[in-house]
Amino acid sequence: MKKTSLHGTIFASLLVLASGSLTAQDLTLFEPVATDGQVERPDNLQGREQRNLPSSPSFTLVGTSRIGGKHRATLVSSSGEIVTVATTPGSAQEIPDHPGFRVTEIGSRRVVNTNPSDTPCIAAADKGVSCDANGASQLTLATAAPVPVAEPVAVAGNNGAPVNGDPAAQAANGDVAPDNPFAAALRAAAANEANNNGQPQNAAAAERFQPRRIGPDEVPPGMRVVRTPFGDRLVEL
Numbered sequence: 348m349k350k351t352s353l354h355g356t357i358f359a360s361l362l363v364l365a366s367g368s369l370t371a372q373d374l375t376l377f378e379p380v381a382t383d384g385q386v387e388r389p390d391n392l393q394g395r396e397q398r399n400l401p402s403s404p405s406f407t408l409v410g411t412s413r414i415g416g417k418h419r420a421t422l423v424s425s426s427g428e429i430v431t432v433a434t435t436p437g438s439a440q441e442i443p444d445h446p447g448f449r450v451t452e453i454g455s456r457r458v459v460n461t462n463p464s465d466t467p468c469i470a471a472a473d474k475g476v477s478c479d480a481n482g483a484s485q486l487t488l489a490t491a492a493p494v495p496v497a498e499p500v501a502v503a504g505n506n507g508a509p510v511n512g513d514p515a516a517q518a519a520n521g522d523v524a525p526d527n528p529f530a531a532a533l534r535a536a537a538a539n540e541a542n543n544n545g546q547p548q549n550a551a552a553a554e555r556f557q558p559r560r561i562g563p564d565e566v567p568p569g570m571r572v573v574r575t576p577f578g579d580r581l582v583e584l
Contacts (some may be wrong), residue, residue: 404469404476405448406430408486418453422486451483458486479538 409429419433422442432450434440439461441494444447447463461483462468468478475489527533558579566572570581 352470404471404474404484405462405466406442406446406486407459407471407474407476408456408488411453411456411458420450420453420458422458456488460484460486495525571580 351353359397379410382554403425404426406422409423411421415573417433419434420433422430422432424430424445430445432440432442432453434453439449439451442450444461447466448460450458450460452459459479468476468482468484470478473489475487477485477487479485558576560574561572561579561581564571566581569584571584572580573580
């Protein structure tokens with residue numbers, strides 16, 4: 348009898364310990380629900396939207412043309428895609444493969460296009476893009492800045508005075524100007540003319556050349572004389 352009561356006491360103790368361990372554990376069946384204080388704030392949403400805004404214009408202008416009453420514009424998207432839009436005066440045309448973007452006006456070196464509500468106009472003066480009061484994009488052909496003219500390099504002469512590339516000034520300062528590639532030929536022609544007493548080389552050579560002349564007493568029987576600027580010749584009769 349005592350042994351049975353002892354077993355019952357031990358079993359009851361084990362049940363108490365098991366029930367205590369079960370009540371001590373937290374059972375999680377669902378994810379925690381956000382309370383009112385944990386709802387995402389509007390300023391966080393606004394900051395996220397600002398981060399998603401494009402940083403460059405959606406389109407830039409490459410060129411415009413007109414054939415009859417139809418105007419054509421060539422645009423480049425921000426991803427580098429080239430698209431062509433053709434319109435007639437007073438009509439608008441959607442840009443192909445770009446929903447929400449519409450070209451409303453094409454002029455000489457100028458295009459106006461409207462953007463979707465979720466894509467604002469981004470101005471970029473270096474790309475020829477500006478925004479009007481209605482948020483439309485004004486596209487114009489961007490022109491590069493003029494190339495600056497190089498200043499002449501000042502070269503110090505033998506006396507230390509700067510000379511700005513003037514041949515006369517270089518000669519006055521004792522500097523030797525770069526030789527003209529035709530100067531050697533000009534000097535040689537001048538030297539030949541001086542050696543020929545002021546006459547050109549071909550004139551002096553013409554004076555030195557004396558054509559051979561044949562006198563009547565030098566003509567043998569059966570032959571006759573033929574005179575040429577280069578001399579006389581004997582030919583048979």
